[in-house]
Amino acid sequence: xxxxxxxMPNWVPRAVALFLGGLTLLAAVVWILIQVRSLxxxxxxxxxxxxxxxxxxxxxxxxxxxxxPATLSMFALVLLGVGGFLYAMGSVLAEQITKLTxxxxxxxxxxxxxxxxxxxxxVETDSLVAEFSSGGSAARLASNIAGxxxxxxxxxxxxxxxxxxxxxxxxxxxxxxxxxxxxxxSALPPRKQALMLxxxxxxxxxxxxxxxSRTLLGLxxxxxxxxxxxxxxxxxxxxxxxxxxxxxxxVPVAGTYLAGILPILIALLHQPISALWVLIxxxxxxxxxxYLFAPRITSQTMNIHPAVAFGTVILGAALLGVVGTLLAxxxxxxxxxxxxxxxxxxxLIESELLExxxxxx
Numbered sequence: 001x002x003x004x005x006x007x008m009p010n011w012v013p014r015a016v017a018l019f020l021g022g023l024t025l026l027a028a029v030v031w032i033l034i035q036v037r038s039l040x041x042x043x044x045x046x047x048x049x050x051x052x053x054x055x056x057x058x059x060x061x062x063x064x065x066x067x068x069p070a071t072l073s074m075f076a077l078v079l080l081g082v083g084g085f086l087y088a089m090g091s092v093l094a095e096q097i098t099k100l101t102x103x104x105x106x107x108x109x110x111x112x113x114x115x116x117x118x119x120x121x122x123v124e125t126d127s128l129v130a131e132f133s134s135g136g137s138a139a140r141l142a143s144n145i146a147g148x149x150x151x152x153x154x155x156x157x158x159x160x161x162x163x164x165x166x167x168x169x170x171x172x173x174x175x176x177x178x179x180x181x182x183x184x185x186s187a188l189p190p191r192k193q194a195l196m197l198x199x200x201x202x203x204x205x206x207x208x209x210x211x212x213s214r215t216l217l218g219l220x221x222x223x224x225x226x227x228x229x230x231x232x233x234x235x236x237x238x239x240x241x242x243x244x245x246x247x248x249x250x251v252p253v254a255g256t257y258l259a260g261i262l263p264i265l266i267a268l269l270h271q272p273i274s275a276l277w278v279l280i281x282x283x284x285x286x287x288x289x290x291y292l293f294a295p296r297i298t299s300q301t302m303n304i305h306p307a308v309a310f311g312t313v314i315l316g317a318a319l320l321g322v323v324g325t326l327l328a329x330x331x332x333x334x335x336x337x338x339x340x341x342x343x344x345x346x347x348l349i350e351s352e353l354l355e356x357x358x359x360x361x
Contacts, residue, residue: 041323046169048327051207053078054174071175075167085246088239092266095236203334210330218245220293221285225263228281232274234267244282250326256286308332 033040053074060070173180181200185193222245229237240263247259260282268275312332316324 041320042165042169044320044327045323046166046173047203048207048330049166049170050173050177051204051330052211053170054177054204055208057174067175067177071171074174075171085242089243092236092239199334202337206333206337207330210333214249217289217294218249221245221248221289224285225281228285229263229278232267232277232281233271234263234274234278235270236266240266248286308336 053071056074057065057067057070060073061067065073181197184196188196222241224241225244226237226241229240234240243262244259247255249255251258260279263278263282264275267278309329309332312328313325316326316328316331318324320327
């Protein structure tokens, strides 16, 4: 007696076809995203800039300005500030490279004499000194670099103007912001319109708060370091203090270290003992900022846990590189605020894990 032939269920071919179709669609979407990655980055940067600029444009609009001229005025103000900063830093670097080239032979001779007197080590440095002397390759290279550094600000400004796509996107997102929002809302039912507008409002508030808090902290860092560098006799105290204020506040994670390296190196070239005092001053101020200034300012503007900020910066860098690191913190704050708006909070239970206790020996 033969067993009846088993047949494949009717749903199996359909399931296989749906699976393969979904996989193909997913692969196509991933391929398209990779191809338009640069456009996505442009749109994200434009959105961030529009969120940052729109509060100031709205402020001007309430005082009688039209949105177009108000947006152009903010663009001009930002570009003027960036251009001034780049020119100031280029001038400082050019001056220090020229000084290093001129004084390098003396430094080399002093090191040679110190090694011979202290350790009896004889080092032949004539060829190295010749490289830094008039006509030497190192001197020529440093001279060329020093001459070019002053024009780096202009070159970078030209690069900014060449990023016309970002500027145009940002301009239209701000100048025609209400029109764009009306266009998007007209395609959504009322409930989803309210949700989209709420998210947009939170994004503007949080990005504006991020820029505002960073600007306040940067201004404080600039003023304090300007005073400290001037008292320590460090060359070009104003541009260096401006460098510390901007880099430490607007470059996540590595900004603090990048901010301190340049003043320390320039102080080291000027007077070695000054570099030690500059290092101490920067470290002390950083601690004061972390535990005194920053909590007070960010608690009023952008409340986000440091661990969350650090994690989002790493994630942003992995996804979008440098752009991701710059956008990570305001995006995280926006998402956190949006979620907290719609997440119901409950009364906490009693637990030692929820208490801020101090350990006693």
